[in-house]
Amino acid sequence: MFFIHLKKNKGSALLTVIIIMAFLFIIGTSILSTSVTEAKQAVQHSNKVQANYLARTAVDDTAYRLLENDSFTPSSDPYELDSNSSFSVVIENVVVDTDEYESVTGFRVVGTGLQNSVQSKVALTLLEATISMAVESAIYSNTDIDISLLDVTGTVSSLGDIKYHKNKFDGDHALTFEDRFGSLYYDLIKHYFYFEDGVGTTDYVLGYPHGRSAGSFNNTLTNLVDTLAPAVADPVEFTDGEGIISASGSYETMYIDQNKLIIDTTSYDSATSSPEGFSVGNPMIIILDSLDMDPQGSIEIEGDGHVRIYVKDSIYSKGDFTIGNATMELFAVDDAYLEFQTPLYLDSSAESVTDPDNVRILLDKGSTLEIQANGEFNAYILGPGANIKLVSSQTTLNGFIIGDVFGGETNDKPNGIVNYIPPDIDMWKDIDFPLTKWMYEKIS
Numbered sequence: 001m002f003f004i005h006l007k008k009n010k011g012s013a014l015l016t017v018i019i020i021m022a023f024l025f026i027i028g029t030s031i032l033s034t035s036v037t038e039a040k041q042a043v044q045h046s047n048k049v050q051a052n053y054l055a056r057t058a059v060d061d062t063a064y065r066l067l068e069n070d071s072f073t074p075s076s077d078p079y080e081l082d083s084n085s086s087f088s089v090v091i092e093n094v095v096v097d098t099d100e101y102e103s104v105t106g107f108r109v110v111g112t113g114l115q116n117s118v119q120s121k122v123a124l125t126l127l128e129a130t131i132s133m134a135v136e137s138a139i140y141s142n143t144d145i146d147i148s149l150l151d152v153t154g155t156v157s158s159l160g161d162i163k164y165h166k167n168k169f170d171g172d173h174a175l176t177f178e179d180r181f182g183s184l185y186y187d188l189i190k191h192y193f194y195f196e197d198g199v200g201t202t203d204y205v206l207g208y209p210h211g212r213s214a215g216s217f218n219n220t221l222t223n224l225v226d227t228l229a230p231a232v233a234d235p236v237e238f239t240d241g242e243g244i245i246s247a248s249g250s251y252e253t254m255y256i257d258q259n260k261l262i263i264d265t266t267s268y269d270s271a272t273s274s275p276e277g278f279s280v281g282n283p284m285i286i287i288l289d290s291l292d293m294d295p296q297g298s299i300e301i302e303g304d305g306h307v308r309i310y311v312k313d314s315i316y317s318k319g320d321f322t323i324g325n326a327t328m329e330l331f332a333v334d335d336a337y338l339e340f341q342t343p344l345y346l347d348s349s350a351e352s353v354t355d356p357d358n359v360r361i362l363l364d365k366g367s368t369l370e371i372q373a374n375g376e377f378n379a380y381i382l383g384p385g386a387n388i389k390l391v392s393s394q395t396t397l398n399g400f401i402i403g404d405v406f407g408g409e410t411n412d413k414p415n416g417i418v419n420y421i422p423p424d425i426d427m428w429k430d431i432d433f434p435l436t437k438w439m440y441e442k443i444s
Contacts, residue, residue, distance in 0.1 A: 047118035052442075054087040054113025055122040059440075062089045062109050063124050070107075078114070087113045096127060104128070110443070121443035131428045135380070138420035140402040142384060147405075149393070149413045154400070154420025230285050236261065248285040256297035256319065263326075265305025271327035272304065272358060277427035278329065280306045288312065293319045295342070301326040311336045318342055323378075327358040330379075332367035332386065343375035356380055356399040357424045363388070363403065370408070371395055371416075380423055390414035399423075 058079075065072040078088040092108040106127040113120045138154030139145070146163040147156055156162060233249030238259040246264040254261075269282040283306040290313040293299065297319035301307060304325040311331065315338045322345045332338050338361075346356065356378040363369055363383025371377055372392040381388060383403035390397070391408035395416040400423075407413045 044118060047115040048120055050085070050115040051113035051118050051120035052122065054081075054085060054115060055111040055120045056113075058087040058089040058111030058113065059109050059122050059124045062091065062111070063126060066091070066107060066109070066126060078112075084116045085114070087111060094125060096125065119444065123441040123443055125441075132425050135400060135402070135423055135428070137402075138400055138418045139405055140400070141404055143404050145405055146413045149407070149411075149415045150390070151417045152420075153418070230287070245286065250287040252289045254288060254291045256291070256293040256299070258294065258296040260297070261293075261299045263299065263301045263307060264303055265301060265307050265326045266303035268303070268305030268307070270304045271306035271427065272325075274306075275429075277424075277429045278306070278327070278360065279429050280327075282306075283308050283329075286310070288315075290314045292316045293321075295319055298322070300324060301328055311338060313337075315339065316341075320345065322346075323359055325358075328360075330359075330361045332361075332363045332369065332383075334364055335366040335368075336364070337368045337370070338363075339370040340373050340377065343373045344377045344379055346378050356421060357427055359399075371397065372408070390416045390418075392416055 062072070062074050065074075074089045074091065076088075076090075078086045080086040089109060089111045092110065094106055094108045096104045096106060104127050106125060108123055108125050110121060110123045113122075136155065137157040138152050139147070139150075139156045139158075141156075141158040141160065141162075143158070144160035144163070145156070145158050148164055156164075230248040230250055233245075233247075233251055235251070236243040236245060236254065241258065242260045242262060244262045244264055246267065263284070263286070265284050268284045269280045271278050271280040271283070274280040285308055287310045291311065292314075293316065295318045298321070299317075299319070300322045301324050304327075306327040306329075308329045308331065310333055312333045313336055315336075317339065318341045320342055321340070324346075330338070344359070346359070357380075359379040361369060361379050361381045361383075363381070363386035365385035367383065368387045368389065369381065369383060370389040370391060372395060374392050374394040376396055376398065378398045380399045381397075381401045381403065383401075386403050388401055388403045388405045389408055390405060391411075391414075393415045396419065397416065398419045398421050400420055401418065405414045407415055
């Protein structure tokens with residue numbers, strides 16, 4: 001009986017071994033199959049990545065050429081890198097409709113990459129930007145802004161955080177924290193004003209004459225002033241309390257105590273009637289080292305011509321500043337400091353006109369504009385790299401601000417009222433944005 005039991009156990013052990021061997025075979029086959037599949041997937045993924053790179057390369061190269069020349073037409077034939085790698089590109093005309101803007105035209109560049117018969121498609125939309133998109137906010141800030149002390153009519157846009165009191169914002173107000181167009185146009189304005197890299201080589205900075213090459217200038221207005229500087233003028237003589245500037249000229253320190261300075265633009269082209277708007281070809285050019293005006297002093301700009309005033313050091317304006325029917329652009333050069341303690345009027349009747357279409361204040365990188373006007377201040381302010389200080393609750397700014405807005409030394413919160421007034425876009429023809437990258441899409 002004992003030996004018979006052993007024989008039965010031997011048969012059971014053999015069966016167990018066979019079952020274990022079969023199980024191990026199945027596991028091994030499964031692992032091998034999985035390994036082969038994963039290896040194929042890895043190769044497929046590698047080919048897909050390479051195809052995506054090829055498609056992206058085709059798109060970016062074509063986009064670069066379109067940004068340089070919007071009439072560029074790529075070859076319709078695929079470009080072969082080798083027998084296993086190729087790419088092709090197609091350009092489509094598109095019209096992009098958004099919630100805010102209608103019929104924004106541009107191009108959609110579709111690139112196809114092929115790696116070992118694996119295909120990937122990528123698209124990039126290029127838009128023909130417009131100035132109206134860039135100047136649609138009452139305040140357009142690049143950094144954090146605290147508007148809890150401001151009364152704002154219009155939109156407040158910031159690429160940073162916005163601090164505000166909820167009871168000050170209702171249906172007539174809007175806050176924009178994240179905005180694809182916001183970042184895009186803020187950067188474009190910086191490019192155009194300071195001429196940073198990325199906007200081509202034939203456009204010009206705001207305030208530069210037509211036809212000047214961007215490569216001829218650095219990032220500030222200093223070279224412009226040195227290039228355009230008219231002859232040094234004799235000091236203004238005041239007779240019976242009045243002095244007149246009627247021609248372009250360069251001045252050092254100008255002090256106005258109890259006198260009136262008249263800037264007569266009569267013999268210069270009018271920007272308001274020119275089809276080129278602020279780009280008018282024959283403006284009066286005044287370059288100042290500094291200007292200091294006492295409370296009893298005043299400045300009046302007469303005529304309907306166009307004047308550009310470049311300030312190299314400072315303005316301290318404590319008297320009335322009236323524009324009249326003329327068009328004025330006031331430039332703060334390099335790190336100049338402009339301080340207005342009194343209103344900036346648009347006509348002699350003071351508060352009766354609040355349409356700032358004929359006034360632009362353009363602030364160079366590193367400059368400062370401080371407004372404590374205690375009255376109406378009518379201007380469009382562009383200073384995306386400057387410091388703009390609103391320090392008085394009694395100040396009403398009509399227009400818009402593009403730049404970083406702060407308060408004064410005792411309170412870092414900006415204070416006052418900002419009323420957004422849409423600009424006459426026809427006046428802003430000197431900002432003609434190029435095509436610009438807007439959105440990538442991964443099609444396949």
